[in-house]
Amino acid sequence: MSTTEMQALAEQKYKYGFTTEIEMEAFPRGLNEDIIRMISAKKEEPDWLLQWRLKAYAAWLEMEEPHWAKLHHPPIDYQDLYYYAAPAKAQPKSLDEVDPELLKTYEKLGIPLNERAALAGVAVDAVFDSVSVATTFRETLSKAGVIFCPISEAVREHPELVREYLGSVVPVRDNYFAALNSAVFSDGSFVYIPKGVRCPMELSTYFRINAKNTGQFERTLIIADEAASVSYLEGCTAPMRDENQLHAAVVELVAMDEAKIKYSTVQNWYPGDAEGKGGIYNFVTKRGACRGRNSKISWTQVETGSAITWKYPSCILQGDGSVGEFYSVALTNNYQQADTGTKMIHLGKNTTSTIISKGISAGHSNNTYRGLVKISAAASGARNFTQCDSLLIGDQCGAHTVPYIENRNMSAKVEHEATTSKIAEDQLFYCRSRGLSQEDAVGLIVNGFCKDVLKELPMEFAVEAQKLLSVSLEGSVG
Amino acid sequence: MLEIKNLHARIGEKEILRGVNLVVPDGEIHAIMGPNGAGKSTLSYVLSGRDGYEVTEGEVIYDGQNILELPPEDRAAAGLFLAFQYPVELPGVGNANFLRTALNAIRRKRGEEELDAVAFLKLARAAVKSLHMKEDFLKRNVNVGFSGGEKKRNEMLQMALLQPGLAILDETDSGLDIDALKIVADGVNALRGPKFSALVITHYQRLLDHIVPDVVHVLSAGRIVRSGPKELALELEAHGYAGLEAA
Numbered sequence: 188m189s190t191t192e193m194q195a196l197a198e199q200k201y202k203y204g205f206t207t208e209i210e211m212e213a214f215p216r217g218l219n220e221d222i223i224r225m226i227s228a229k230k231e232e233p234d235w236l237l238q239w240r241l242k243a244y245a246a247w248l249e250m251e252e253p254h255w256a257k258l259h260h261p262p263i264d265y266q267d268l269y270y271y272a273a274p275a276k277a278q279p280k281s282l283d284e285v286d287p288e289l290l291k292t293y294e295k296l297g298i299p300l301n302e303r304a305a306l307a308g309v310a311v312d313a314v315f316d317s318v319s320v321a322t323t324f325r326e327t328l329s330k331a332g333v334i335f336c337p338i339s340e341a342v343r344e345h346p347e348l349v350r351e352y353l354g355s356v357v358p359v360r361d362n363y364f365a366a367l368n369s370a371v372f373s374d375g376s377f378v379y380i381p382k383g384v385r386c387p388m389e390l391s392t393y394f395r396i397n398a399k400n401t402g403q404f405e406r407t408l409i410i411a412d413e414a415a416s417v418s419y420l421e422g423c424t425a426p427m428r429d430e431n432q433l434h435a436a437v438v439e440l441v442a443m444d445e446a447k448i449k450y451s452t453v454q455n456w457y458p459g460d461a462e463g464k465g466g467i468y469n470f471v472t473k474r475g476a477c478r479g480r481n482s483k484i485s486w487t488q489v490e491t492g493s494a495i496t497w498k499y500p501s502c503i504l505q506g507d508g509s510v511g512e513f514y515s516v517a518l519t520n521n522y523q524q525a526d527t528g529t530k531m532i533h534l535g536k537n538t539t540s541t542i543i544s545k546g547i548s549a550g551h552s553n554n555t556y557r558g559l560v561k562i563s564a565a566a567s568g569a570r571n572f573t574q575c576d577s578l579l580i581g582d583q584c585g586a587h588t589v590p591y592i593e594n595r596n597m598s599a600k601v602e603h604e605a606t607t608s609k610i611a612e613d614q615l616f617y618c619r620s621r622g623l624s625q626e627d628a629v630g631l632i633v634n635g636f637c638k639d640v641l642k643e644l645p646m647e648f649a650v651e652a653q654k655l656l657s658v659s660l661e662g663s664v665g
Numbered sequence: 666m667l668e669i670k671n672l673h674a675r676i677g678e679k680e681i682l683r684g685v686n687l688v689v690p691d692g693e694i695h696a697i698m699g700p701n702g703a704g705k706s707t708l709s710y711v712l713s714g715r716d717g718y719e720v721t722e723g724e725v726i727y728d729g730q731n732i733l734e735l736p737p738e739d740r741a742a743a744g745l746f747l748a749f750q751y752p753v754e755l756p757g758v759g760n761a762n763f764l765r766t767a768l769n770a771i772r773r774k775r776g777e778e779e780l781d782a783v784a785f786l787k788l789a790r791a792a793v794k795s796l797h798m799k800e801d802f803l804k805r806n807v808n809v810g811f812s813g814g815e816k817k818r819n820e821m822l823q824m825a826l827l828q829p830g831l832a833i834l835d836e837t838d839s840g841l842d843i844d845a846l847k848i849v850a851d852g853v854n855a856l857r858g859p860k861f862s863a864l865v866i867t868h869y870q871r872l873l874d875h876i877v878p879d880v881v882h883v884l885s886a887g888r889i890v891r892s893g894p895k896e897l898a899l900e901l902e903a904h905g906y907a908g909l910e911a912a
Contacts, residue, residue, distance in 0.1 A: 616715050617753035621767035621823060622741035622774065631766060635757030635806070 202658075204427030204457060207292045207397050211316070213272040216400070218265055220244065223370055226271050230339045230373075233346060243359040243369030250363045256526035257555045257587055258495055260431070260468065268433060270371045272398035273318040285321050289313075293321075293393065296424060309389040309420075310335055312376045314405055316398045319374045324388060331387050333417075334379040338406050341377035348379055352410055356439035356476045356503070364435040364470040364497075368404045372437065375405035380415035380446075389418050389645055394436075396425035396456070396467065402433040409439070411446035413479065418449040420648060423492065425457040429465045431494060436471045444479030444506065449487070451644055452500075453652055456492035458659075463522025463551075466494025473500035474530075477509035477538075485512040486529065487643040489652045491659040494523060499557065501530035504538035504566075511540040514640040516652075518633075518659050519552030519584070528558035528589075533566040533599070542573040545637045548584035549660055555587040562599040569599040577607040578636050580629065580660070630657030666690050667831055667862065672723035674711045681707040683887035684723070689831070692859040696873055697866045698898060699884035700906040705866045706750065708884065709835040712864075713747040714740050727831060741767075742774035744830030746823075748837045752816040755807035760819070763807045764789060768826055792825040796852060814845035821852030832856070832863040838872040850875030870902040 214225050223244055227237040252263070274286060285300065293300050293313055300313055300321045310324035312335065319337030328335050334345060342349050359369045376392040396403045411417055425432065434456065440448050450473075459466025469492075475484035486500040502511030513529035531540035540560065548554040560571045577586035588605050610632050618628035634641065634653050641649050667689040674682040681704045689695050699705055711718045712725060714737035724731050732740050755763065769779040780788070786803075793802055798818055808816050817837055824832055837849050853863055853876050865876055873881070873895065881897040882889045885906065891897065 611753075612716065613753050614755060616737065617749065617755070618763075618767075619737035620713050620715075620741055620745075620747050621763075621827065622738050622771035623767055624738050624770070625736075627766065627770065631758055631763065632755060635755055638757035 201427060201457060203296060203424035203455065205295065206426040207288060209286065209288045209397075210275040211272050211398055212275040213269050213398065213401070216267060216269055218268070218270055218371065222270055226371060226373055229271070230342070232342055235350065236342060239354070239359070240370050243366050246360045247363065247366035247370055250360075250366055252363050256497055256557070257553060258497060258524050258526050260495055263433060263468065265367075267400070269398065269401040270404070271373055272316045272401040273373075274315060274320065289315060289320050292395070292397075296393065296395065309391055312337060312390075312392040314374055314376070314392060314394045316396060316401055316403060319376070327387065332381045332384055333386050334377065335390055336377055338375045338377040338408060339373070341408075345377070345379070348410065349377070349408070352408055352439065352441055354439075356441060356474050357437050357472050362472060365437050365472040368406060368435050368437045368472070372404045372406035375407045375436070377407075378409040378417060378419065380411045380417045382412045383414045385415070386417040389420060391420040391422065394421065394423040396432060396434065399428060400430060400432070402435065404434075405436045407436070407438040409448060409450070410441045411443065411448050413443045414445040415443075416447040418451070418645060420451040420453070420645060422453045423456050425467055427457050427460070427465065431465060432467050434467050434469050434471070434493075436473075438471070438473040438500075440475035440484055442475065442477050442479060442482035442484050442509075445481050446479060447483045447485075448475065449485045450475070450500070451648065452486075452488040452490070453648060453655065454488065454490045454492050454496070455655060458492045458523050459494040459521065461521050463494070466523070467492065468495045469493035469498065470495075471498040473498065474503065475501070475511070476503045477506050477511060479506040479509070481508040481510075482506050483510040483512075485514070485643070487514040487640065488516070488527075489640070489644070489655065490515070490517040490525060490527060491655050493525075496523075496525040496527050498527045499529055501532070502540065503532045503534065504540065505534045507535040508537045509535055510538070513540075513542045513544070514643045515544045516547070516637045516640045516656070517545070517554055517556075518547040518656060519549065519554045520659055521550040521552060523550075523552045525553070526555040526557055528556045530559040530561070531571060533560075533562045533569040533571070535566060537568040538566055539569070540571045542571070542575075543639050544575045545640055546575070546577045546586055547580065547633055547636065547660075548577070548586050549580035551583045553585040553587070555589060557589040559591040559593070560601055562594045562596050562601065564595040566596050567598045569596060571599075571601045573603045575603075575605040576636065578633065579607065579609045626657070626661060629660055633657070633660060666728065667864075668726040670724050670726070672711070672725060673721045674707060674718050675721060676707070676718060680721070681887055682711065685884070685887070685889055687882065687889055689862050689864060691830075691862055693879040694853070694857070694863045694865060694876060696878040696881045696898060697864060697884050698868070698870075698881060698901055701868070703884045704887045705884055706835055709747055709833045709864075709866055712833055713737055713745055738770065739774065741827070742771050746827055746829030746832045748817075748820040748824060748832060748834045750836045750839060752808045752811075752820055754809045756809055758807045759803075760805055760807050761786070761789060761803040764803075764823060764826055767823070771827060789826060792822055795855070796822055796825065796848060798822065813840045814842065817841060817845060818848055821849055824852060825855070828856070830860060830862070832861070834863065834865045834867075836866055836868060838867055838869065846872060847875060870898045873898045
């Protein structure tokens with residue numbers, strides 16, 4: 188096979204691995220108070236936010252990287268990273284002013300930012316390295332009273348909302364990576380849905396890491412006021428590079444009385460090559476607070492990318508009758524490692540949570556479900572149902588399930604089901620004898636295995652996710 | 666036309682097929698009968714290309730092509746269809762989706778146009794109806810929670826849609842009541858024609874009351890030891906397989 192053919196093949200496996208040649212502005216390497224001051228100044232932030240960042244930085248310095256997850260990686264040199272990188276040109280005011288090179292990039296990723304070409308009914312915030320480069324359909328949304336903008340802009344335009352809610356779900360000291368993010372976060376999306384409003388379109392943020400040796404630390408804050416509802420989707424890709432890159436995001440969701448937030452993720456960061464070289468280290472803290480009565484937060488994630496995934500989207504079920512859901516597909520191939528799951532913290536009466544987790548391991552990868560269901564003494568009538576299924580492909584990979592249940596209320600009902608299976612040779616042969624290639628057969632069986640989760644995704648993305656699962660498994664069998 | 670020439674095959678060290686010779690001309694239906702352990706299922710798996718069976722000698726020519734070199738999916742595209750003795754369950758995979766994926770994979774390999782969802786459903790519904798099956802068959806997951814009879818019917822539905830040139834029925838009649846047996850037979854008889862041939866592998870004669878074969882072969886200890894007209898099946902039913910090895 189010639190080099191070009193090999194390259195074509197490799198690119199086919201991870202088709203988002205290209206880089207964008209664009210003039211960038213970056214702060215010096217490394218992390219210290221000056222860098223944090225520079226980030227804050229660059230964004231023209233008020234003093235309270237700078238102080239908040241510095242407090243987080245001080246906390247972070249005293250904390251230690253967590254090592255309880257079933258993950259192995261060489262030490263991360265936090266002084267060797269760039270904490271801010273952004274396209275050099277001034278931030279565009281409207282879509283017409285966005286650098287054509289950036290528009291081309293998003294087009295290539297299948298996310299046209301031009302509103303005429305955009306996916307109907309989906310508004311997009313495009314985050315490129317450390318900054319938001321464009322947000323579509325803002326006018327349509329603002330007519331409905333919905334605020335959807337980069338968080339750096341929200342800090343300036345809606346300081347009262349940001350100040351009230353930022354860090355209210357994930358406190359600065361929550362964990363090592365959350366503290367780091369709080370100190371250096373540079374952009375992300377902000378969403379506010381006012382009382383009684385059903386967001387008229389799907390909202391989504393597309394995260395792209397492009398610059399080399401740069402960490403991405405985005406911060407997302409979504410607030411659904413009383414009886415409001417919103418469906419939000421995030422997608423992530425990065426170029427193929429030999430070095431590992433750090434991504435440490437924080438997502439906070441707040442749902443008031445009767446409010447509903449549906450948060451879906453299709454995570455396809457560069458996973459590293461077949462030998463385990465390169466790839467994104469994805470250390471993410473996602474948490475939602477069901478503050479109000481009968482509020483509902485639903486997490487759906489399809490995780491196929493990243494060299495390492497450390498992520499536990501959780502729900503704090505505070506309001507009586509509130510509902511938390513976690514639907515997850517985590518697929519690891521080659522040398523990828525994923526340690527992912529959820530925490531459902533039942534505080535209010537008659538709170539309900541559902542956890543459906545599907546882990547698929549192939550190659551030499553390791554895939555762990557780690558979850559906590561906690562029922563407090565006050566949570567009378569709480570209910571949880573958990574189902575964890577693991578599918579193994581080949582005999583070099585691992586699947587692990589680590590469920591914790593803490594129940595302090597006798598009236599609560601907690602159910603846990605778990606299975607581990609392998610793709611059976613007779614299933615593959617059955618499909619192939621009907622004309623399906625080995626790879627199509629694996630794709631079909633894996634998609635069947637994940638069906639209960641995929642059906643939770645917004646329709647436009649379910650098809651994409653199905654394709655992604657098949658592509659991510661290429662070369663894993665035979 | 667299917668030609669099996671001096672076919673030897675083994676699983677691990679154990680030789681199961683020891684020189685099978687067989688010709689099935691287009692348009693004919695041949696039955697293969699034989700005692701347990703004779704190599705009947707091995708023959709069907711070797712013909713359809715399952716892993717784990719090593720062919721040590723001989724060849725299998727179908728439509729002028731030595732199919733032993735092809736992976737199972739290419740044999741399917743060439744026109745082979747194996748109806749399984751124990752159809753396999755595929756959790757979460759809808760029957761309609763499975764059938765359409767299979768049909769389009771085969772059509773693609775044959776250079777034919779793929780069917781869109783609408784065209785496929787029309788075809789599938791007609792097939793379901795002609796096999797006297799309920800339409801919810803298409804919505805259920807492949808063989809999951811199906812009764813034994815339903816699984817066999819599902820095999821017939823697949824066969825009706827994929828329109829093979831050569832069908833191999835591996836003891837499709839095992840565990841079926843008389844009604845289900847008739848459905849299987851109807852499925853095969855509906856495809857009868859100058860371009861369709863079938864190898865009906867069975868332990869019992871009763872299926873052959875409904876699918877009347879042109880020739881009956883007896884497989885014993887890895888070889889075809891007798892061949893004859895359909896009456897041979899009745900003779901075997903009356904006298905059993907004992908003594909055939911010597912004959």
